[in-house]
Amino acid sequence: xxxxxxxxxxxxxKRFGATQALDEINFELRLGEVHALLGENGAGKSTLIKVxxxxxxxxxxxxxxxxxxxxxxxxxxxxxxxxxxxxxxIVLVPYLTVTENIFLGREILTPLRTRDLRKMNELALDxxxxxxxxxxxxxxxxxxxxxxxxxxxxxxAISFNVKILVMDEPTSSLSDEEVGKLFETMDRLxxxxxxxxxxxxxxxxxxxxxxxxxxxxxxxxxxxxNTKETNVDSLVGMMVxxxxxxxxxxxxxxxxQEVLRVEDITRAGVFQNVSFxxxxxxxxxxxxxxxxxxxEIMQAIFGNDSFESGKVFLSGKEVKFKSSMEAIQSGxxxxxxxxxxxxxxxxxxxxxxxxxxxxxxxxxxxxLSETKRSRVIGKYIDELNIKTASADIAVSSLSGGNQQKVxxxxxLATNPRLLILDEPTRGVDVGAKAEIYAIINRLAGQGMAxxxxxxELPEIINMCDNVCVVREGKIVGRLGHEELNQEEIMRFxxxxx
Amino acid sequence: xxxxxxxxxxxxxxxxxxxxxxxxxxxILIGITLSFMTPNFLTAGNIISVLRQISNNIFLxxxxxxxxxLGGIDxxxxxxxxxxxxxxVGFIVTNGVPMMPAILAGxxxxxxxxxxxxxxxxxxxVPAFIVTLSTMNMAKGIAYIYSGGRSTRITSDAxxxxxxxxxxxxxxxPVVYMIILIIIFVILLNKTRFGTYVYAVxxxxxxxxxxxxxxxxxxxxxxxxxxxxxxFAGIVLSSRMYSGxxxxxxxxxxxxxxxxxxxxxxxxxxxxxVSGTVIGAVVIGxxxxxxxxxxxSSFWQLLVKGLIxxxxxIIDSQKNIISERFGKKKSSK
Numbered sequence: 001x002x003x004x005x006x007x008x009x010x011x012x013x014k015r016f017g018a019t020q021a022l023d024e025i026n027f028e029l030r031l032g033e034v035h036a037l038l039g040e041n042g043a044g045k046s047t048l049i050k051v052x053x054x055x056x057x058x059x060x061x062x063x064x065x066x067x068x069x070x071x072x073x074x075x076x077x078x079x080x081x082x083x084x085x086x087x088x089x090i091v092l093v094p095y096l097t098v099t100e101n102i103f104l105g106r107e108i109l110t111p112l113r114t115r116d117l118r119k120m121n122e123l124a125l126d127x128x129x130x131x132x133x134x135x136x137x138x139x140x141x142x143x144x145x146x147x148x149x150x151x152x153x154x155x156x157a158i159s160f161n162v163k164i165l166v167m168d169e170p171t172s173s174l175s176d177e178e179v180g181k182l183f184e185t186m187d188r189l190x191x192x193x194x195x196x197x198x199x200x201x202x203x204x205x206x207x208x209x210x211x212x213x214x215x216x217x218x219x220x221x222x223x224x225x226n227t228k229e230t231n232v233d234s235l236v237g238m239m240v241x242x243x244x245x246x247x248x249x250x251x252x253x254x255x256x257q258e259v260l261r262v263e264d265i266t267r268a269g270v271f272q273n274v275s276f277x278x279x280x281x282x283x284x285x286x287x288x289x290x291x292x293x294x295x296e297i298m299q300a301i302f303g304n305d306s307f308e309s310g311k312v313f314l315s316g317k318e319v320k321f322k323s324s325m326e327a328i329q330s331g332x333x334x335x336x337x338x339x340x341x342x343x344x345x346x347x348x349x350x351x352x353x354x355x356x357x358x359x360x361x362x363x364x365x366x367x368l369s370e371t372k373r374s375r376v377i378g379k380y381i382d383e384l385n386i387k388t389a390s391a392d393i394a395v396s397s398l399s400g401g402n403q404q405k406v407x408x409x410x411x412l413a414t415n416p417r418l419l420i421l422d423e424p425t426r427g428v429d430v431g432a433k434a435e436i437y438a439i440i441n442r443l444a445g446q447g448m449a450x451x452x453x454x455x456e457l458p459e460i461i462n463m464c465d466n467v468c469v470v471r472e473g474k475i476v477g478r479l480g481h482e483e484l485n486q487e488e489i490m491r492f493x494x495x496x497x
Numbered sequence: 498x499x500x501x502x503x504x505x506x507x508x509x510x511x512x513x514x515x516x517x518x519x520x521x522x523x524x525i526l527i528g529i530t531l532s533f534m535t536p537n538f539l540t541a542g543n544i545i546s547v548l549r550q551i552s553n554n555i556f557l558x559x560x561x562x563x564x565x566x567l568g569g570i571d572x573x574x575x576x577x578x579x580x581x582x583x584x585x586v587g588f589i590v591t592n593g594v595p596m597m598p599a600i601l602a603g604x605x606x607x608x609x610x611x612x613x614x615x616x617x618x619x620x621x622x623v624p625a626f627i628v629t630l631s632t633m634n635m636a637k638g639i640a641y642i643y644s645g646g647r648s649t650r651i652t653s654d655a656x657x658x659x660x661x662x663x664x665x666x667x668x669x670x671p672v673v674y675m676i677i678l679i680i681i682f683v684i685l686l687n688k689t690r691f692g693t694y695v696y697a698v699x700x701x702x703x704x705x706x707x708x709x710x711x712x713x714x715x716x717x718x719x720x721x722x723x724x725x726x727x728x729f730a731g732i733v734l735s736s737r738m739y740s741g742x743x744x745x746x747x748x749x750x751x752x753x754x755x756x757x758x759x760x761x762x763x764x765x766x767x768x769x770x771v772s773g774t775v776i777g778a779v780v781i782g783x784x785x786x787x788x789x790x791x792x793x794s795s796f797w798q799l800l801v802k803g804l805i806x807x808x809x810x811i812i813d814s815q816k817n818i819i820s821e822r823f824g825k826k827k828s829s830k
Contacts, residue, residue, distance in 0.1 A: 304707060325709035334707065342707050345700030347767045356697055357708040359690045367688040410708065 004031040005067070006195050007052075007164055012061035014047055021047045022058070025221045027214055029164065034186060034196045036206045036227070039216035040239055040429035042399055045199055048216070049166055052197075053085045054078035065164075082163035086170060090149050092156075094142030099124040101141050102156045127155050131185050147178035154185060158194070165189065166197045171205060172427060175290040176455075183209050201429055202456075203232050215239055240431050247430075248462035249438040251445060252481065254282040258316070259418050259449035262301065265310030270296045271473035274310070278418065278449040283440065285464030286453040288493045293473035294453045295337055298420050302334045303327040314418070328357060333416035335407050337423045337453070343407040344395050351377040351391035353406050358413040380409035384439060401432025408439065419443065420451045425459060437463060457486045469493050517773050520759055523809045524780050531787040538790055545669065551782035552671035555775065556730035557753035559682045560611075560723030562774045565757050566686075567719050568699040568766025569618065569625030573610060574727035574753060576636035578746030581607035581731030583640040586651045586741025596656055604728045610636050611724015615717035625720075633750070640743040648742035651735070660736030671733055678726075682771045695719060700767030755806055756781055780809060 007029040014022040022044050029035050037045050050056040052063070054072045062069050065081050072078060092101045099120050108123075110116045124137040133151045141149055150170060157165055171179045186196060186209060198210055206213060207227060215222040215238040222238045236247070261277040271293040278284045286294045299305040301312055303321025312319055314330055321327040327334070336342035344353050354377050355362055362372040377391045384405045388398055395406055404424065411419065424440065425433045440463065444450055454460050460467055461484045469477035469492035477492030531538040557574045564571045585603030588594040594602070610632055617628045651657075662670040686692035694715045697705040706712050730749075735741045758764065759780055760773025784805050788798045 302707075323709070323711075324707050325711060328709040336704075336707055341701070342703050345697055345704055345767065348696060348700050352693070352696070356693065356705070356710070359693060363690065367684070368690065368693065414709075 005029070006031045006065065008062075008064040008067075009048070009052065010062050010064070012048065012051055012058045012063075014051060014056055014058050021219050022051070023219045024061070025216065025219075027221075028224070029195050029197060030211075031195055032190050032193045033211040034190065034198050034209055036198045036200065036210040036213040037216065038199075038206065038213050038235060038239060039222075040431050042218070043216040043239070044219040045216060046168070047219075049085065049168065049197070049199070052078065052083060052164075052166065054083075079160060082161060083166070084157035084160055084162035084164070085166040086150070086153050086157055086168065088169045088172060090146070090153060092141045092149055092152060095140060097140055098128070098135065098137040098144075098152055101152060102127070102137075102159055123159075124155075127159055128152075131155055131158070131188055132181075133185070145178075146173050147175070147181065150174070150182070151185065154189075158189070162194060164195050164197065166199070168199045169201065169427075170198075171200060171202065177289075179205070201427070203235065204458075206235075207232075217241055236430050239429075247434050247437070248459070249434075249441045250463055251441060252465055253445055254465045255280040255447070259314070260301075260451075261313040261316075263311045263313070265297070265300065265307040265312065267296070267300060267305070267307045269473075271300075271307075271470075274473075274475055276468055276475065276478075278451055280417075280447045280449055281444050282465045283444050283450045283452055283463055285460040285467035286451065286470060287455075287457065287460050287467055287489050288470035290455060292470040292493070294470045295422055296473075297470070298334060298422060298451065298453065301327075302332060302420065304334075328414050328416075331415065331417040332420070333357075333411035333414050333418070334420040335404075335411055335422060335424055337426070339400070339403055339407060339427065343410075344403060346396040347394055349392050350381075350386070350388050350395050350398065350406055353395050354380060354391075354409045355413060357410050358415075361413070361415075376413055380413065384409055384412075385435060399429070399432070401428040401435070404428050404432070404436065405439075408436070412443075416448065418449045418451070420453075422453045423455065424452060425454075425456065433459075457489055460489065461485065471495055516770060517761060517776055519812055520761060520773065520776050520780065520809065523759075523812055524776060524783070527780065527783055527787065527805075531783065531790070535787070535790045538787060543786070543790070545667070545672070547779075547782050547786045548672045548675070549669045550786065551778050552669075552675040553730050553734055554749070554752045554756055554778045554781065555675050556678065556726045556733070557723075557749055558756040558774045558778050559678055559771065560726040561750075561753040561757050562682070562760075562762060562769060562771060563686075563695055563719045564625070564723050565754075565762050565764060566695050566699045566766060566769045567716065568702070569716075569720070570629065570754065570764075571611075571614065571625065571720065571723045572629040572750050573614060573632040573636055574723060574730075575746040575749035575751075576633045576640070577607045577610050577724055577727035578731035578734060578749055579743050580610070580636040580640040581728035582735030582738075582745055583644050583649070583731075583741040583743045585732050586649050586656075586735050587643055589653065589656065590649050590651050590741075596653065600732055603732055604725065607636075607728020607731060608721060608725040611721040611727070612717065614724065615720030618720060619713040619716040637743070644741065644743045646743060648740045648744070650740045652739070656736055657739060658736070660733045660738075671737070674729075674733065679771060679775060686771055691715065691718070696767060752781060759806065759809055781806070 005028055009025065009027040012022050012025040025048055027048065039045050047056060051058050054075045054077050057072065063072060070081055093104065102124050103120050108116045108120050121137055128135060128137060131151065131154065133148065133155065135144065135148060141152060170182060174182065189196060200206060210227045212224055212226055213230065213235060214224040215235065217239060257280040258277050259280055263275050264273050266272050274297050276284065288294055296305065300307040303323050303326050319330060340346060351373065355373055359368065362369055362376060364372065381388065381391065386405045386409065387402050395403060398406065425436055428436065440450060452464065465481050467479045467484060467489065468475045469489055471493055479488060537543055560574065561571055581603040584606060585599050588599035588602055589596055614629050614632055617623055618625050660671060664670060664673050686695065694710045697708065697710050698712050698715050702712060731746065734745055756777035757774050759777030762769030762773055784802050785798065788801060793801060
């Protein structure tokens with residue numbers, strides 16, 4: 001890393017109606033550094049990035065690149081200044097090849113005005129290899145893994161001669177191994193003097209890959225620190241404006257009263273001989289790599305999928321749910337992994353989503369009772385501290401953390417005795433995470449049996465009574481909470497010695 | 498936007514006005530224009546006749562509303578209209594079946610087509626467009642096979658009453674059916690579990706399934722209701738025409754879809770209100786009626802009607818974009 005400053009944003013302010021989205025933000029990016037932009041949802045990170053990308057015009061403030069002030073009037077200006085943005089969602093055309101995607105809109109033509117595929121393929125191959133991505137550039141993008149698609153996005157961005165690359169939560173859908181690959185790529189980019197602005201909620205990543213961190217809060221600039229000279233607690237403190245002394249809340253009060261017992265359930269090729277039990281007040285963690293079969297096991301128990309052999313007992317009685325509906329009626333609830341695809345109907349209102357799984361309890365004769373319904377909605381908005389202007393606004397307008405609380409409320413309203421949580425804090429900012437941990441702890445305290453699948457080791461270690469580690473569809477390790485540590489779990493999860 | 502009103506109960510009427518502002522403006526604009534152009538437009542007689550004309554489209558459009566909110570489409574309703582009318586009249590006149598059993602049979606057969614649509618859509622996950630495109634041809638085919646392509650006259654006064662009778666001597670019976678059905682549908686969509694499930698499945702099928710919504714049942718029921726309403730519309734129409742005609746109902750599905758679209762129901766599913774559909778159907782109704790009153794030839798009417806619908810939808814969509822931009826700016830941080 002050199003000390004040469006490539007980008008300066010000084011005193012950037014942006015107001016939308018009554019909301020001051022950005023208030024005199026300062027940001028500086030050095031040549032070849034990876035600079036994290038950290039802040040809770042709504043802190044203004046994305047607005048700042050949009051200003052940099054030419055999507056929003058700032059009300060005040062100047063942007064300098066290589067010391068020269070530039071005028072940003074649109075996306076084209078940003079692109080010409082060497083700024084590339086990789087969005088959280090992949091925006092490639094799945095039916096086109098890697099090459100076609102990279103050159104989309106600026107194809108190289110032969111003298112006969114047809115596409116010069118040979119030349120484009122050569123160039124594409126060269127570019128992908130340079131970033132350590134070994135793929136066939138003539139495959140359709142849809143056939144690649146998410147991680148590979150993301151790499152193609154990076155290649156595409158670089159091919160525009162990008163000097164400043166913004167990566168918005170690039171790891172949110174990657175496995176640990178893939179994250180490692182991504183970090184290698186970022187190292188290569190640094191060596192080619194590309195400067196990277198990195199946005200992520202995962203603290204351990206910031207420490208693994210960034211040089212400096214700039215923290216924002218409520219649209220204001222809090223400070224910039226060298227990654228080497230800070231730690232998680234102080235960063236969290238800067239983000240939320242107070243120190244979170246008890247990030248994890250946990251009173252261990254597991255009982256010996258069994259709620260769920262699973263005996264030897266198997267579904268060929270997906271999971272084999274899975275046995276475990278959960279008790280009242282227990283939080284049983286499921287750890288393992290993405291794709292190890294954790295979600296599939298839970299989906300099968302929940303009746304959304306099937307298992308071929310083995311038995312499941314709920315409070316001592318054998319059950320085999322044929323649909324989620326049956327599971328819900330027996331007091332099993334499941335907060336699914338993907339909030340947007342499985343958890344919520346985004347276009348519908350907060351209240352609509354909260355009561356969808358428990359409509360039976362808000363009926364008055366054959367009709368829905370608005371009174372009963374708003375009572376349930378009000379109760380959970382209070383209990384879970386859901387920040388929403390009203391229960392009638394579309395759930396899509398809430399922050400990730402509040403959306404997740406709505407999903408949680410939907411399932412709590414069904415009065416479950418067993419609650420399955422699949423990645424309960426994915427895409428949720430730290431403040432909301434701490435709140436969700438407190439809620440989970442409270443539910444366990446009230447005697448609910450809880451299963452928590454999580455890829456975040458710190459939350460597994462700090463929240464669970466017992467942990468099952470899953471690898472390739474089998475439970476390969478069981479650990480009590482006093483023996484939990486990252487190395488032990490990873491050893492089981494990866495099958496290493 | 499549109500779904501704001503669903504949870505509220507108190508000011509539902511204002512919510513209805515709000516979510517339909519665009520199309521309401523269009524309706525009022527057309528109404529004012531017509532009342533200046535022809536003195537006959539705003540007479541009691543004409544209003545009742547417009548209501549009678551739109552009733553048939555409303556029967557179909559109500560079912561279509563459910564189907565579109567569910568995220569589907571039902572192209573078979575026009576053909577079901579032809580089939581149920583032809584068969585019911587045929588049963589009575591040709592086969593000598595008493596009136597009530599004949600009507601029941603006609604209704605049942607039409608409903609069966611809807612049930613079939615729903616079953617195929619839910620069970621095999623074939624797109625509704627394809628399934629109902631097939632049954633559209635099949636139902637029409639059945640009507641032609643049964644009748645040999647000829648229309649059958651029916652002289653029974655009792656049968657004629659269904660479509661041409663009046664309540665208290667002033668309100669045409671089809672208008673009465675229409676009002677009852679609208680009330681039922683408003684309650685169905687807003688006040689019942691089933692209604693909520695329709696929005697949930699249309700909004701996000703996977704999330705609905707995981708929330709314990711019996712999605713297949715909901716899908717089957719929605720298409721069945723659509724089929725039933727089409728069959729009902731077919732019988733009322735055949736009664737008004739004093740005959741069962743296999744050519745009847747041609748293109749009716751498009752009018753029903755147009756009413757829904759004009760009423761702001763998203764073709765992507767998940768949102769929309771009965772009130773929108775009703776206003777949409779009224780707009781289409783007064784356009785046809787107005788063009789008749791002014792004396793535009795029926796050939797020109799098609800062209801003009803198509804254009805007006807297009808313009809109305811453009812106005813409505815622009816309104817959405819404008820308010821969306823405005824709303825986004827307000828809510829983003």
